Amino acid sequence: MALIRIDGDDLVVVIEGLDKLWAFKGRLTIPLANIRGATADPGIATAPKGIRAPGSHVPGVIIAGTFHQDGDKVFWDVRDASKAVVVELADEKYARLVLQVDDPRATVALIENALVRRR
Template sequence: MVTLLLDQTQLEIVLSPIERASTFHRHNVRIAREHITRVQLTDDAWTWLRGVPGPGTHIPGILAAGTWKGAGTTDFVLIRRRRPSVVIDLDGDEQYQRLILTTRHGLALTQALRLEVTDEPADVADIASTAPVPLPKQRQRPVIRPRPA
């Protein structure tokens, strides 16, 4: 699972040494926050793949990692098996048009992107856990009255 760090200016995808080797990236992936246009949660990230790995690692159904190039698109992909994932669409980024990541913190990421955060990078799960949680609206149950005789 990738670690996602967020501050006021950027989203950073922190890669472990194994993830660096499988994605063929020497450094963490940094995306300016202003380039993020949409974040979607998905249970099957494999359906979002477009193009071919170049450079990257692809073991069908098990691992897709690295840069994926399609017809006029370049995506950063890090998918493991069939686990919950997040799809982040970008606009204006010079390197990628989309990020597809397997992470259990997808919901926390969507919540953290809506909040004002500090200048120091923090894990998205920590940011979302400190945010106020809206309470669900109480539904009024219908009153059932007996029919008149």
């Protein structure tokens, strides 16, 4: 699971527990200027993921790490699809982040409110 917070002008994503191992990453920092938006999307886990490199995918258990699809890189950290949030990015290493969070609606509101305040 991921913890998401706003720190100044950045979105900070901290990957918790063993997910760090599966995802090959423990933390991401993304400038708010490079975030296009966020949505809760419980259906995303059934979508094609592309080629995993590096990462882990055990169907029904975990999707974690970097996946390459249609020329884009997508970072995943999802065990429970019902808690998935998608963060769309621009001018970043990743085109989007797909993250499991405790409260998807609150996380989307946190990100969207930070984007509104920034504009």
